[in-house]
Amino acid sequence: MSKILQKFLIVNLAIIFILSACRKKEFDEFYGRPETLADPIYQQLQAKGNFTRFLDCIDKSGYKETLSKAGSWTVFAPTDAAFTTYMTENNLTEINATLASAIVRYSMTYDGEKVERLSDNLTAKGFVKNVGFRRRTVYYDFVYDGIDNDGKAIKVIAGNRNGAYLPTDFNNKNLPYFLSPFVTFAGISALDYNYFYPNTEYTGKNVGPGKIIEQDIVAENGVIHIVDKVLTPPQSIDQYIGTKAQYGAFKSLLDKYVSYNLNTDITHRYQVLTGKSDNVYAKNYSILLGFSPNNENYLKEDANDAQIGMYTIFAPTDDAVEAYAKVLLKYYAKNRLQPGNYKAQLNELFSLRSDIIRDFINSHLYRTTVWPSKFNTVNSFLGEATKLTPANVVDKQFLSNGLFYGVNAAQNANVFSTVYGKVNLDPTYYIMKQALDVLGYAIPIKTASLKYIVIPIPDATLVSLGFSYDPFYPSSPIRGDLNILRRLLQTHIIPLGDRAVPNFATTAGILETSGGEYIKYNNGFFSSAGTEDLPAVADKSIKIDSVATAVNGADAYAAKVLMYTVLPVSKHIEKYGTLTTDPYYSFFQYLKNNVTLYTAATGAIQGVTDGTSYTVFIPTNAAIQAAVTAGLLPKLANGTPNYAPTDAGDISRVAKFIQYHIIKSTVASDGQKTGSFESLLKNDSGDAAKVTVFTNTTNTLTLRDVTNTSVNVLLGTTDRSNVLSNRTVIHQINSYLKYQF
Known part of the structure; x- marks a missing residue:
C-alpha cells in the first residue's frame, strides 16, 4: 500500500472517530442518565445506612433488581429500629424468605407518589382530591390448601370479584393510610384511627399501625416514605373469620353461599410454578351476598375504586347467633325442624327458607366503610343502618379488604323486626310475603321509621282465592289475577303516620289503607266494604285473633280476609x-x-x-x-x-x-x-x-x-x-x- 493511501486512510479514520465521539456525546447528553437524577430506591436505602434489615428482606424476596432500576413505586420503608421492635414483639431471631417477601411486597404500592398526592384517587377521568385512604400493593396471596363443600382437601384461590374470579387479576391486598386531607374529608378523627390502632399516636401521616417519620424522598424509580413500623399484610375478612372459633356459627352460614369452581388458567399456572399436578379451584361467594369476604378488590366500578372504599362486616359471635336464632326459628323449630341445637336447626332452615338466612347474613354486611364514629349513618346491603353500637363490639380489626367488628349481638334487621318481619318469618304467610316482595309493597312496611299495621293473609286463604307462588316462573312467580291481589294487599296494609297502634280489643274507629280505601274496627272485629256487603250478619265483620307489636307498628291477625266491594x-x-x-x-x-x-x-x-x-x-x-x-x-x-x-x-x-x-x-x-x-x-x-x-x-x-x-x-x-x-x-x-x- 502506498504511503499516500495510508495517510488518506489515517486521516479519514481520525475524522470518523472525531465525528463519532461528538455524536456519542450529544446522544449521552440528550438520552443519558442526568447527573442530577436521584439514585434508585434500593441504592438510596443502602446509602442511608439504617435500612439493613429491610434491604436484607429485599434481597431475600428477589426485589433487589426491581428496586434498583427504572420503574415507579411508592415504598414505605421501615427502619432498622422498627425491625428490632417487630422481631422482639413477634419473638423472631431472623426473617425467612417467605416473611421477607410479604414485608417487602406489602410495603410497595404502584406508582410513585408524594404524600400530598396519596389522598387523591386516580380515576379514569383524572384525580379526585382527598378521597383516598388505600393503595394497591404488590402483595397478593396465591394458591392455598382448602376444604370443599364435601369436606375434600383441595387447592384453592380466593375470588377476586364479588361472585366471580378473573385469572387476569392477582387480588392484590391494599395498604391503608390515614392522612389529614382524607380524615378531614371523611369527617372522621383520631378516635377512628385509634379505635383500630390504640398503641400508635395519630399524626395525620399514619400508614396502618405506623407513622411516616420522613416523607417524599424522590428516587429514580419512585418515592420513599420512611415509617417506624414493619408493615405486614393483614388477613382478609374471609381469612380472619375462618381462624376464629367464636364466629363459627356465622361462618357456617356464610359457607352456604360458597362454591368452588375449577379454574384451568390458575391450575396451569400453579402446575408450571410448582411442578405439582393438583387442580386449583376458585372460591366464589354467591352474588346474593352483599360482597365476597375474600375479594381484595372493591366494587370495580372504576379501576382504582379500592383507593376510596372497602367493606365492613359485623360478625356476631356464636352466643349472639344462638340468641337471635330464637327469632329466625320461631315459626319453624316446633313444627318443621328436627329437635337439636340451634346450628343444626339453622342449617335445616336454610334448606326450607334460604332467603331468611341470606337476609340474616346481609344485614351484617356493608358495601362501604363504617367508621366507628359513624355506626348509625351508613346503610347495610339491606339498606338500613346498624342498630348496634361500639359497646356491642368485642373484637375489632382493620383487615386487608374491610373493617371487621366482632359483636355480642346480632343485627335486629328490619326484615325481621318490622311488621313485614312477621309475614316474612312465618311460613303460614309465605305467598303473601312473596307477593309483597314481587309487587313492590315490601319496602315501606319494612322501613323502621314508617309506622304500619299489617293484617296478614294466610296461604290457605290466598290459595282459595286462586293465588299461588311458583318460582319456576321467575318473571311472574305470583300466579293469579294480580290486579285483584294488589287491591287485596293494599286493603291489608294500613299506614299509621304518627298515630299509635289502636286498641283494637276495646275501641272503635276507622283506618285508611294504603290503597286509599277504609276499613273499620270495633271491639275486636274488623270490617271492610266487601265484608259489609255479605248477607249473613256473622260474615259482615271478622274477628281479630291477636295483635303482635313490631318496631314500626303491629300485625293484627284474623282468620278471614278483608274483601273490597265491587258494587258501584x-x-x-x-x-x-x-x-x-x-x-x-x-x-x-x-x-x-x-x-x-x-x-x-x-x-x-x-x-x-x-x-x-x-x-x-x-x-x-x-x-x-x-x-x-x-x-x-x-x-x-x-x-x-x-x-x-x-x-x-x-x-x-x-x-x-x-x-x-x-x-x-x-x-x-x-x-x-x-x-x-x-x-x-x-x-x-x-x-x-x-x-x-x-x-x-x-x-x-x-x-x-x-x-x-x-x-x-x-x-x-x-x-x-x-x-x-x-x-x-x-x-x-x-x-x-x-x-x-
Missing part, C-alpha cells in the same frame, strides 16, 4: 235510601231520577271513575227539604221535593247539587285529612268547586262550603256516616253544601 257507589247509597224512613232516601231519589248523572242499568254515577277515591256527603232528609225550600232543588206544588223533574233547568240544578256533595278524595273521621278538596262540580271554564274539611278528629268532622258555611258530619251511633263503599266513604251531614255557580 250508588248501590251503597241505595242500601240506605230505598224506604222513606231511610237516612239517604231523599238524596238517592234525586240521584236515581237524574238522567244526566245516573245510569239505572249499571248504577254508575257520571264523573265517578272506577279506581278513583271519593267521599259522598249526603244531607239528611230534613236538610234536603231545607235545600228544596231554599230553591236549590226542584219542588212540587205543595213544597215537597220533586224527585223527577222534567224541566232541563231543574235537572241541571239537581245534578249540580249532587256533584257538589261528592269530593275527589276519601275523608273519614280519623283525624288525618283536612284542607280544600275538589268536588265533581265544575263551572263553564272547567274549574272545580271546592269543599273544605275544616276540622277532623276521631269524633268530629266539620265541612265548609264556598259560602264559608259550616256543615257537620253526623257521627252518632245511629247515624249513617263512615259507610264504606267502592274506594269511597259516605257520610251523613246535618245540612247541605251550597255552591255559587
Whole structure:
C-alpha cells in the first residue's frame, strides 16, 4: 500500500472517530442518565445506612433488581429500629424468605407518589382530591390448601370479584393510610384511627399501625416514605373469620353461599410454578351476598375504586347467633325442624327458607366503610343502618379488604323486626310475603321509621282465592289475577303516620289503607266494604285473633280476609235510601231520577271513575227539604221535593247539587285529612268547586262550603256516616253544601 493511501486512510479514520465521539456525546447528553437524577430506591436505602434489615428482606424476596432500576413505586420503608421492635414483639431471631417477601411486597404500592398526592384517587377521568385512604400493593396471596363443600382437601384461590374470579387479576391486598386531607374529608378523627390502632399516636401521616417519620424522598424509580413500623399484610375478612372459633356459627352460614369452581388458567399456572399436578379451584361467594369476604378488590366500578372504599362486616359471635336464632326459628323449630341445637336447626332452615338466612347474613354486611364514629349513618346491603353500637363490639380489626367488628349481638334487621318481619318469618304467610316482595309493597312496611299495621293473609286463604307462588316462573312467580291481589294487599296494609297502634280489643274507629280505601274496627272485629256487603250478619265483620307489636307498628291477625266491594257507589247509597224512613232516601231519589248523572242499568254515577277515591256527603232528609225550600232543588206544588223533574233547568240544578256533595278524595273521621278538596262540580271554564274539611278528629268532622258555611258530619251511633263503599266513604251531614255557580 502506498504511503499516500495510508495517510488518506489515517486521516479519514481520525475524522470518523472525531465525528463519532461528538455524536456519542450529544446522544449521552440528550438520552443519558442526568447527573442530577436521584439514585434508585434500593441504592438510596443502602446509602442511608439504617435500612439493613429491610434491604436484607429485599434481597431475600428477589426485589433487589426491581428496586434498583427504572420503574415507579411508592415504598414505605421501615427502619432498622422498627425491625428490632417487630422481631422482639413477634419473638423472631431472623426473617425467612417467605416473611421477607410479604414485608417487602406489602410495603410497595404502584406508582410513585408524594404524600400530598396519596389522598387523591386516580380515576379514569383524572384525580379526585382527598378521597383516598388505600393503595394497591404488590402483595397478593396465591394458591392455598382448602376444604370443599364435601369436606375434600383441595387447592384453592380466593375470588377476586364479588361472585366471580378473573385469572387476569392477582387480588392484590391494599395498604391503608390515614392522612389529614382524607380524615378531614371523611369527617372522621383520631378516635377512628385509634379505635383500630390504640398503641400508635395519630399524626395525620399514619400508614396502618405506623407513622411516616420522613416523607417524599424522590428516587429514580419512585418515592420513599420512611415509617417506624414493619408493615405486614393483614388477613382478609374471609381469612380472619375462618381462624376464629367464636364466629363459627356465622361462618357456617356464610359457607352456604360458597362454591368452588375449577379454574384451568390458575391450575396451569400453579402446575408450571410448582411442578405439582393438583387442580386449583376458585372460591366464589354467591352474588346474593352483599360482597365476597375474600375479594381484595372493591366494587370495580372504576379501576382504582379500592383507593376510596372497602367493606365492613359485623360478625356476631356464636352466643349472639344462638340468641337471635330464637327469632329466625320461631315459626319453624316446633313444627318443621328436627329437635337439636340451634346450628343444626339453622342449617335445616336454610334448606326450607334460604332467603331468611341470606337476609340474616346481609344485614351484617356493608358495601362501604363504617367508621366507628359513624355506626348509625351508613346503610347495610339491606339498606338500613346498624342498630348496634361500639359497646356491642368485642373484637375489632382493620383487615386487608374491610373493617371487621366482632359483636355480642346480632343485627335486629328490619326484615325481621318490622311488621313485614312477621309475614316474612312465618311460613303460614309465605305467598303473601312473596307477593309483597314481587309487587313492590315490601319496602315501606319494612322501613323502621314508617309506622304500619299489617293484617296478614294466610296461604290457605290466598290459595282459595286462586293465588299461588311458583318460582319456576321467575318473571311472574305470583300466579293469579294480580290486579285483584294488589287491591287485596293494599286493603291489608294500613299506614299509621304518627298515630299509635289502636286498641283494637276495646275501641272503635276507622283506618285508611294504603290503597286509599277504609276499613273499620270495633271491639275486636274488623270490617271492610266487601265484608259489609255479605248477607249473613256473622260474615259482615271478622274477628281479630291477636295483635303482635313490631318496631314500626303491629300485625293484627284474623282468620278471614278483608274483601273490597265491587258494587258501584250508588248501590251503597241505595242500601240506605230505598224506604222513606231511610237516612239517604231523599238524596238517592234525586240521584236515581237524574238522567244526566245516573245510569239505572249499571248504577254508575257520571264523573265517578272506577279506581278513583271519593267521599259522598249526603244531607239528611230534613236538610234536603231545607235545600228544596231554599230553591236549590226542584219542588212540587205543595213544597215537597220533586224527585223527577222534567224541566232541563231543574235537572241541571239537581245534578249540580249532587256533584257538589261528592269530593275527589276519601275523608273519614280519623283525624288525618283536612284542607280544600275538589268536588265533581265544575263551572263553564272547567274549574272545580271546592269543599273544605275544616276540622277532623276521631269524633268530629266539620265541612265548609264556598259560602264559608259550616256543615257537620253526623257521627252518632245511629247515624249513617263512615259507610264504606267502592274506594269511597259516605257520610251523613246535618245540612247541605251550597255552591255559587
